[in-house]
Amino acid sequence: xxxxxxxxxxxxxxxxxxxxxxxxxxxxxxxxxxxxxxxxxxxxxxxxxxxxxxxxxxxxxxxxxxxxxxxxxxxxxxxxxxxxxxxxxxxxxxxxxxxxxxxxxxxxxxxxxxxxxxxxxxxxxxxxxxxxxxxxxxxxxxxxxxxxxxxxxxxxxxxxxxxxxxxxxxxxxxxxxxxxxxxxxxxxxxxxxxxxxxxxxxxx
Amino acid sequence: xxxxxxxxxxxxxxxxxxxxxxxxxxxxxxxxxxxxxxxxxxxxxxxxxxxxxxxxxxxxxxxxxxxxxxxxxxxxxxxxxxxxxxxxxxxxxxxxxxxxxxxxxxxxxxxxxxxxxxxxxxxxxxxxxxxxxxxxxxxxxxxxxxxxxxxxxxxxxxxxxxxxxxxxxxxxxxxxxxxxxxxxxxxxxxxxxx
Numbered sequence: 507x508x509x510x511x512x513x514x515x516x517x518x519x520x521x522x523x524x525x526x527x528x529x530x531x532x533x534x535x536x537x538x539x540x541x542x543x544x545x546x547x548x549x550x551x552x553x554x555x556x557x558x559x560x561x562x563x564x565x566x567x568x569x570x571x572x573x574x575x576x577x578x579x580x581x582x583x584x585x586x587x588x589x590x591x592x593x594x595x596x597x598x599x600x601x602x603x604x605x606x607x608x609x610x611x612x613x614x615x616x617x618x619x620x621x622x623x624x625x626x627x628x629x630x631x632x633x634x635x636x637x638x639x640x641x642x643x644x645x646x647x648x649x650x651x652x653x654x655x656x657x658x659x660x661x662x663x664x665x666x667x668x669x670x671x672x673x674x675x676x677x678x679x680x681x682x683x684x685x686x687x688x689x690x691x692x693x694x695x696x697x698x699x700x701x702x703x704x705x706x707x708x709x710x
Numbered sequence: 711x712x713x714x715x716x717x718x719x720x721x722x723x724x725x726x727x728x729x730x731x732x733x734x735x736x737x738x739x740x741x742x743x744x745x746x747x748x749x750x751x752x753x754x755x756x757x758x759x760x761x762x763x764x765x766x767x768x769x770x771x772x773x774x775x776x777x778x779x780x781x782x783x784x785x786x787x788x789x790x791x792x793x794x795x796x797x798x799x800x801x802x803x804x805x806x807x808x809x810x811x812x813x814x815x816x817x818x819x820x821x822x823x824x825x826x827x828x829x830x831x832x833x834x835x836x837x838x839x840x841x842x843x844x845x846x847x848x849x850x851x852x853x854x855x856x857x858x859x860x861x862x863x864x865x866x867x868x869x870x871x872x873x874x875x876x877x878x879x880x881x882x883x884x885x886x887x888x889x890x891x892x893x894x895x896x897x898x899x900x901x902x903x904x
Contacts, residue, residue, distance in 0.1 A: 542853045577876075581845070583823070594736070598758055602762065603725065605762045605765050
């Protein structure tokens with residue numbers, strides 16, 4: 507294979523590359539695909555016909571195919587000569603089983619479900635924070651925390667968040683479990699829920 | 711090994727499938743890792759880590775490439791990371807010594823012919839990108855389109871890189887072995903003769 511990547515003949519470094527005609531250039535361009543026999547039939551035939559009449563291209567094609575076969579043979583021989591320890595397969599099997607154990611442990615703990623549930627809790631906290639903030643923004647809102655009795659007297663229509671009670675519960679439906687967390691306040695109740703498979707729940 | 715069985719093995723629920731997985735791909739991955747990293751002990755670790763990594767990311771296996779190609783992609787990534795970690799060590803010298811000692815220990819050093827020794831030594835000296843593409847082409851016997859897909863490069867880049875990789879190897883393989891039709895470099899020949 508005495509051609510460069512552009513399909514120019516470069517016999518020696520100090521020599522100026524010889525210009526190729528279009529057909530010769532096509533041969534160089536598609537050499538790798540021709541060797542691996544992945545060219546479309548029409549293009550392959552065109553290249554082979556040209557190789558039959560152009561001495562240089564014929565030589566390039568022949569050398570490319572022979573070189574590929576030699577290299578494949580050498581790599582396969584080199585790989586086959588690598589010593590595989592008899593215990594290696596057993597070691598791999600044990601490692602994979604241990605790895606599977608670790609993976610199922612993570613599943614049992616239910617990291618994905620916990621993350622999702624944690625996200626729900628965070629959303630709830632933000633929501634309640636916003637609710638308190640909005641109430642404080644309202645006229646007389648800052649005084650609303652003095653006592654609920656005073657707030658009621660000053661402005662019966664305005665709500666005051668006097669307490670927040672988180673409440674976790676779950677219920678099973680077939681093979682599904684619905685986790686829910688409810689934030690109970692004197693103003694309103696906010697419930698967030700998440701769904702997961704029941705086998706995870708049972709193991710928990 | 712069909713894809714369902716492959717996925718079952720990686721999910722770890724089926725012990726028999728795990729054994730089949732190792733039988734089907736373990737040795738082939740190991741040999742490829744040997745060529746890529748040049749050291750049999752490291753190749754064992756890389757093979758094991760490849761399969762464990764596959765197990766951890768089985769959800770990402772979509773089945774649009776075959777199972778071995780997917781595993782080999784993981785191996786390539788781990789090998790790159792391995793080389794980056796060892797960059798600050800004198801990799802070639804150390805690995806060469808380890809390998810020689812190991813082969814002598816197992817009595818395999820004498821069985822390997824000159825071409826194989828020349829190739830493994832040459833692979834240690836060329837760049838990682840060249841080594842990868844040579845292994846994919848000549849050991850894994852991938853086509854240009856498959857190599858391009860596996861390395862995430864264009865077909866043109868794959869052809870160009872392969873050309874330069876073969877050139878780099880040609881310069882390091884002795885001419886007498888006649889691996890490339892017109893032999894290796896004059897410098898190498900003169901070194902061997904001298």
